[in-house]
Amino acid sequence: xxxxxxxxxxxxxxxxxxxxxxxxxxxxxxxxxxxxxxxxxxxxxxxxxxxxxxxxxxxxxxxxxxxxxxxxxxxxxxxxxxxxxxxxxxxxxxxxxxxxxxxxxxxxxxxxxxxxxxxxxxxxxxxxxxxxxxxxxxxxxxxxxxxxxxxxxxxxxxxxxxxxxxxxxxxxxxxxxxxxxxxxxxxxxxxxxxxxxxxxxxxxxxxxxxxxxxxxxxxxxxxxxxxxxxxxxxxxx
Amino acid sequence: xxxxxxxxxxxxxxxxxxxxxxxxxxxxxxxxxxxxxxxxxxxxxxxxxxxxxxxxxxxxxxxxxxxxxxxxxxxxxxxxxxxxxxxxxxxxxxxxxxxxxxxxxxxxxxxxxxxxxxxxxxxxxxxxxxxxxxxxxxxxxxxxxxxxxxxxxxxxxxxxxxxxxxxxxxxxxxxxxxxxxxxxxxxxxxxxxxxxxxxxxxxxxxxxxxxxxxxxxxxxxxxxxxxxxxxxxxxxxxxxxxxxxxxxxxxxxxxxxxxxxxxxxxxxxxxxxxxxxxxxxxxxxxxxxxxxxxxxxxxxxxxxxxxxxxxxxxxxxxxxxxxxxxxxxxxxxxxxxxxxxxxxxxxxxxxxxxxxxxxxxxxxxxxxxxxxxxxxxxxxxxxxxxxxxxxxxxxxxxxxxxxxxxxxxxxxxxxxxxxxxxxxxxxxxxxxxxxxxxxxxxxxxxxxxxxxxxxxxxxxxxxxxxxxxxxxxxxxxxxxx
Numbered sequence: 001x002x003x004x005x006x007x008x009x010x011x012x013x014x015x016x017x018x019x020x021x022x023x024x025x026x027x028x029x030x031x032x033x034x035x036x037x038x039x040x041x042x043x044x045x046x047x048x049x050x051x052x053x054x055x056x057x058x059x060x061x062x063x064x065x066x067x068x069x070x071x072x073x074x075x076x077x078x079x080x081x082x083x084x085x086x087x088x089x090x091x092x093x094x095x096x097x098x099x100x101x102x103x104x105x106x107x108x109x110x111x112x113x114x115x116x117x118x119x120x121x122x123x124x125x126x127x128x129x130x131x132x133x134x135x136x137x138x139x140x141x142x143x144x145x146x147x148x149x150x151x152x153x154x155x156x157x158x159x160x161x162x163x164x165x166x167x168x169x170x171x172x173x174x175x176x177x178x179x180x181x182x183x184x185x186x187x188x189x190x191x192x193x194x195x196x197x198x199x200x201x202x203x204x205x206x207x208x209x210x211x212x213x214x215x216x217x218x219x220x221x222x223x224x225x226x227x228x229x230x231x232x233x234x235x236x237x
Numbered sequence: 238x239x240x241x242x243x244x245x246x247x248x249x250x251x252x253x254x255x256x257x258x259x260x261x262x263x264x265x266x267x268x269x270x271x272x273x274x275x276x277x278x279x280x281x282x283x284x285x286x287x288x289x290x291x292x293x294x295x296x297x298x299x300x301x302x303x304x305x306x307x308x309x310x311x312x313x314x315x316x317x318x319x320x321x322x323x324x325x326x327x328x329x330x331x332x333x334x335x336x337x338x339x340x341x342x343x344x345x346x347x348x349x350x351x352x353x354x355x356x357x358x359x360x361x362x363x364x365x366x367x368x369x370x371x372x373x374x375x376x377x378x379x380x381x382x383x384x385x386x387x388x389x390x391x392x393x394x395x396x397x398x399x400x401x402x403x404x405x406x407x408x409x410x411x412x413x414x415x416x417x418x419x420x421x422x423x424x425x426x427x428x429x430x431x432x433x434x435x436x437x438x439x440x441x442x443x444x445x446x447x448x449x450x451x452x453x454x455x456x457x458x459x460x461x462x463x464x465x466x467x468x469x470x471x472x473x474x475x476x477x478x479x480x481x482x483x484x485x486x487x488x489x490x491x492x493x494x495x496x497x498x499x500x501x502x503x504x505x506x507x508x509x510x511x512x513x514x515x516x517x518x519x520x521x522x523x524x525x526x527x528x529x530x531x532x533x534x535x536x537x538x539x540x541x542x543x544x545x546x547x548x549x550x551x552x553x554x555x556x557x558x559x560x561x562x563x564x565x566x567x568x569x570x571x572x573x574x575x576x577x578x579x580x581x582x583x584x585x586x587x588x589x590x591x592x593x594x595x596x597x598x599x600x601x602x603x604x605x606x607x608x609x610x611x612x613x614x615x616x617x618x619x620x621x622x623x624x625x626x627x628x629x630x631x632x633x634x635x636x637x638x639x640x641x642x643x644x645x646x647x648x649x650x651x652x653x654x655x656x657x658x659x660x661x662x663x664x665x666x667x668x669x670x671x672x673x674x675x676x677x678x679x680x681x682x683x684x685x686x687x688x689x690x691x692x693x694x695x696x697x698x699x700x701x702x703x704x705x706x707x708x709x710x711x712x713x714x715x716x717x718x
Contacts, residue, residue, distance in 0.1 A: 081560035081594070160695060179697075181561060181605070190603075191695040193648040224702075226694060 038134030044125045045117040045132070048104070052149065052235040053118065059220035059228025060122040060187075061146055061204070065102050065236045068112040069130045069140035070095065074211030077182035080166040085180050089168040089207040094143065099173060101145055101203055104236060114145075116236040123162070123185060126208060126215035142208045142215060147201060149233040154197040156224045159204070162189040163217040167208040171195055185216050197221065197232070260487075260514060261628065265290060265298040265521040268443075269310035269375070269423065272494035273506050273523075276320065276347035282494070282506065282521065283322070285309040290521060295496075295627030298521055303349045305356055306340060310423065310492070314378035316385065319343045321406045322356070323376035323387060328365065335393045336367030339376045341406040359406040363389060363399055363414060370394030371414075375492075379426035379460070381433070386460045388435060391422035396437060396472075398461050415461040418472035421453070423492040432456045432531060435464045438491035439477060445517050448489035448510035453477025454533055467532055481505075481524065481535040486513040490522060496627065501670045501706035503528075504627055505535075523628025525669035536669040538629045539715050541618045543637045545607050549674050549712035550693040553604030555643075557612040557636065557653055560594035562586065586610060588638045602643065602651035604697045611637065614718045623664050623680075631664040631680055633657050637718075645679050649689065649701040674712035676704055 053063050072088065074080075091098040095108040102108075104116035115133075119125070124144065130137045159176055161169060164185040169177040169192070176192040183189065208217050221229040267284040273295075274281050283289035283304045291301030304311060304322060311324035321343045328337025338361040346353035365373040372393040379386045385403040390396040396418035400409045418424070421437030428434070434456045440449035455464035455472040463471055470476030481490050489510030496504040503526040512520040525536030546555040564586050591611035607613055614637040619630035634643040635657060645662045646652035657663055661681035668676045677691040679701065690704035692711040704711040 078561075078563065082558065083560050083594075158694070162696075180558075186696055188694075189696045189698075191698040191700070193650055193700075 035134055035136065036131070039128075039132050041115075041117065041129065041132040044120055044128045045115075046120065048116045048118050048236055052233040054233060055220060055228070055230050056122060057230070058122060058187075059222065059230050061148070061219050061221075061234050062119040062122070062124075063117070063146060063234045063236060064119075064124055065104065065114050065116050065145040066124065066126070066129055067095065067102070067108065067114050067143040068133060068135050069126070069137070069142055069215075070110075070112065071136055071139060072141045072209060073139040074209070075139070077165045077211045077213060080181055080183075080209065080211075082178060082180045085166045085168060085178065085209060089141065089166075089209055091170070091173075093141075094205075094207075098205075101147060101237065122187070123216045123218040126210075126217065127213075130215070137215070138210065138212050140210060140215065142210075144206045144208070144217070145236075146204050147235050147237060148197060148204055148221075149201055149235065150197040150199055151231060153199045154221075154223075154229065154232075156194045157197055157221050157229060158194060158224075159192040159219065160188040160222050161191070161206075161217065161219050162186045163206075163208050164215055165208070165210045165213050167206055167217060169204070169206040169219075171204050172198065172202055182213075185218060187218055187220075188222075191222070194224070197229075260512070261296060261298055261521060261523065262624065263292070263297040263299050266300075266515075266518055267521050268508055268519045269492050270494060270506055270508050270521055271311045271313045271322075272378070272425070273496045274313045274315060274320065274347065276315075277351050279348065281313070281347045283311045283313065284508070285311075294624065295523065296625035296630070302347060303354075306342065308340070310375045312377045312494075313347070314380055314385075316380055316403050318345055319406070320345070320347055321359075321378065323362070323378060325374035325376060325389070328372045328374040329391065330372070330393060334367045335365060335372040337365050337373040339363045339373045339387070339389050341401070343406055362387065362401060362406075362408045363397070371397055371416075373397075375423045377425045379428060379433075381428035381460070384460070386426060388417065388424040388426055390418075390424065392420065395419060396421045396424050396435070400460075416473065417457075417462040417464055418455065418477075420475045421472070421477065425493040425495065426460075427495050427533070428460075429528070430531065432458065433460045433464075434533065435462075435472060436480065436493045436533075437472075437477065438493070440489065440491075442489070442491060442510060444489075444510070446488045446511040446513060450489035450491035450510050451482040452480040452490055452493050452507065454480050456532070478532065480533055481507070483509065487511070487520075487522060488513070495526070496523065498627060498668075500676070500704055501672070502627075502668045502676065503671050504668075505533075525628075526671065527669065527673050528671045529673075536673065538669065539617055539632065539667050539675065542715075543614055543616045543718050544715040545613060545718050546615055546617075546634075546677075547607070547714045547716050548604055548693040548699070549709040549714060551604060551696040552607075553693065553697055554607035554613045555602060555615065555651075555699065555713075556605045556610075557595065557641075558601040558603040559596070559612055561608075562591050562594050562610070592639070597655065599644075599646070599652045599654045600641070601646065602653055602699065604693060604699055609718065615643065617667075617715065620659060620664055623659060626666050627668070629666065629668060632667055633659075633663060634665055645681055645701055651691070651699050651701070670706070670712060672712070674709075674714055676711060677713055678704075 289302035308326040341359040395416035397414040423438040466476035467478040487509040623631040642657035664680035689701040
């Protein structure tokens with residue numbers, strides 16, 4: 001009988017809790033991990049092309065600057081309350097200048113690098129980014145930044161998000177959404193209140209935290225009727 | 238009319254006599270109400286004898302309206318810019334025996350204060366001579382597929398159907414009445430999904446709380462029949478599937494009238510022969526109308542009580558967006574306990590335990606997996622003196638055991654404010670939809686022509702926005718906690 005990855009993973013966590021004396025290597029950063037060798041970014045990621053890109057047919061934003069995972073040990077996701085997540089995912093905890101757009105390849109304190117990537121899927125599979133780079137996959141925080149160019153001012157749009165697990169999001173420096181608790185990524189899980197995309201350049205920034213989980217996120221803008229917004233350009237500068 | 242149309246609600250009301258009245262407000266006294274019809278910004282219904290009732294909101298009804306011609310049991314339909322009114326003179330076994338005429342007249346307004354209010358006589362469209370097995374009273378219109386139909390009759394013989402000319406309201410030349418049912422009176426007609434529905438009242442009228450009036454239905458692919466009930470029994474042989482009977486303190490519903498409010502909100506009007514809360518008088522009632530397997534059934538306003546409010550879109554429970562409070566529990570007890578180990582009950586998390594994480598002020602409201610927690614349980618109660626709309630009272634929705642009230646928030650968001658004040662932002666109109674789910678709308682609306690409803694715009698995000706009857710996003714269920 002097959003079992004979806006998330007369900008199989010849930011059982012693994014339960015077993016971990018039941019048998020604390022037999023912790024496996026991957027324990028959400030609670031112990032020193034012996035990391036497996038890098039597996040590469042394909043097939044989920046590819047380097048960005050030179051030209052800006054458009055959202056996909058459903059409006060999902062597939063081009064992002066992604067920072068290698070920041071280790072943040074959490075053995076379970078049960079503690080991802082709004083209070084906790086707002087504390088650990090905040091402008092003050094951003095590795096670098098919160099009001100600046102990082103450059104591809106730029107390193108931050110601790111030696112973590114930013115990677116400008118296009119996703120082959122509607123979601124950004126952060127777990128496989130980490131695994132592909134040979135970085136910790138559990139007990140981590142991922143930061144993400146993208147730049148949205150709007151052909152005109154767009155009022156009353158909403159940012160529609162899904163993330164595994166909790167996450168927070170800022171548009172042009174303003175807090176627009178938070179996803180809390182032990183969540184799985186589904187499209188349009190949480191929608192922001194109505195917001196405005198400025199004509200021209202807008203910076204969208206997010207952070208995803210996970211203990212033991214298959215980290216990823218998806219994001220798109222929708223209009224007041226819930227229809228995806230596609231006439232925008234996405235870039236990393 | 239009574240909000241608590243089912244036993245659960247009736248029990249609640251019996252247990253809590255001080256709960257707000259769940260009946261229509263005002264003086265909704267009427268017998269044989271015509272189909273409720275909108276004209277000049279208000280809703281009108283006319284009854285036996287000359288008068289009628291008028292309402293601005295479908296909740297508070299007062300005497301009003303003028304219908305010349307006298308007689309009994311009128312009906313009204315609007316076609317184009319005309320309101321056609323049919324009524325019966327004679328018959329009914331009273332005074333004139335069973336010799337009777339159904340007459341039609343029309344006006345461009347039902348409001349006596351309107352300059353367009355002027356009745357024009359069309360004349361008699363059907364008659365019975367007192368000897369034949371039919372009695373031309375209780376007319377009911379239906380305009381469907383470009384044709385105008387009129388049913389009429391009572392227990393004295395057959396219910397009959399005749400076609401009228403929608404351009405004039407007069408009978409179609411050469412058309413003769415068709416027998417379509419027996420054992421009915423106070424008929425009504427509907428057309429839906431290619432079916433014609435003939436509703437009629439069974440039982441005994443006009444005997445206060447001893448009246449056994451109840452409303453039945455049959456359907457046919459043709460307006461002239463054959464109509465059969467859900468069991469396949471022909472209405473010409475006495476069939477008829479029950480739609481509504483008396484309940485609680487209201488006895489003897491009769492004289493159905495469809496009130497289609499759009500957006501999958503359908504209701505029906507009737508009179509109760511006897512409302513024991515109003516001295517046993519005959520009163521107007523309005524209840525939700527549901528459709529199940531192609532048949533009309535009576536719905537229910539939300540009975541006062543405590544509920545999980547569940548999104549039909551995501552299955553998520555409406556909840557305070559607060560820090561989750563865990564129940565202390567060693568999960569190894571779930572997996573490793575021996576069969577003989579103690580299995581005594583463990584209490585639910587209490588409100589006091591749950592609210593430990595709540596901030597003092599207004600709290601945002603979102604949707605989450607239902608965890609049988611206090612921040613997800615709402616007590617829904619008709620708000621005393623707050624009015625209502627079309628048979629449903631305005632409700633207050635409080636976190637159970639607290640005064641925290643569901644309210645509109647900034648930018649179309651939802652929040653729970655610390656104390657219920659009765660402000661329109663905290664009052665909720667809850668209409669049952671034809672599929673049995675509910676639409677929830679705040680009383681406070683910025684744009685009355687484009688009202689906002691509670692909609693799950695995301696899996697976990699509710700907001701106040703336009704209701705789309707074709708989507709589950711704006712549909713809700715009230716489940717026992």
